[in-house]
Amino acid sequence: MDDWIGVINTSDLDVGEVVEITCHGEDLLLYRTPDGHCHAVTAYCPHxxxxxxxxLPPGTPPTELLKNDELHCPYHGWRFNTAxxxxxxxxxxxxxxxxxxxxPVLRRWAVREENGMLEIGQLLP
Structure with a gap:
């Protein structure tokens, strides 16, 4: 069974950028780290x-959650790596x-780049 879902064009996610998406019935953060890899995680801090x-302050883009390759929760300062x-x-x-x-405490989903699209797959262990 192929359960990959295309969410955005790969060219629409630059290095260091974070976008909010909904996929598989979940609110996710999709981001690209400095090494060029894309990651999808729950938008909810496990804390x-x-x-x-x-x-984030009103009007601040979600990209401010990403520092290098770490996501920072602005509520209480927890930091998460790509794993x-x-x-x-x-x-x-x-x-x-x-x-x-x-x-791992932050839920993650598989991500792939296929035919110019970023696709979200299954929840990772």
Whole structure:
């Protein structure tokens, strides 16, 4: 079964850019890191389930969530790498066991570039 869904033209996502999309019934953030790879993750921080773009000042593009190849949640400062692992929690906040163990905590989806389109596939483990 082929469950890839085309979401945007590959040329519409520049390096360092983040766009909000809905795919597979989920609100996602689609972004391209400096190495040129594209990633799709849930738009909700696993810390308190806040919609990350809403934590930015009004009128600020979601691209501001990305610093190099890390997503930063503006609500409480959690940082995530492209593998979905939390790699930074500000001092004084409780560190959940899954984060302490280095497990991915940010839900991710497979992404591919096919015929000029960015396509979203299945949820990754």
């Amino acid at each position: 308190l389930n806040n919609y990350m773009p809403n934590g 979905g692992q939390c790699i930074g929690i500000p001092q004084g906040q409780r560190v959940p066991p899954a984060v302490r163990a280095g497990r």
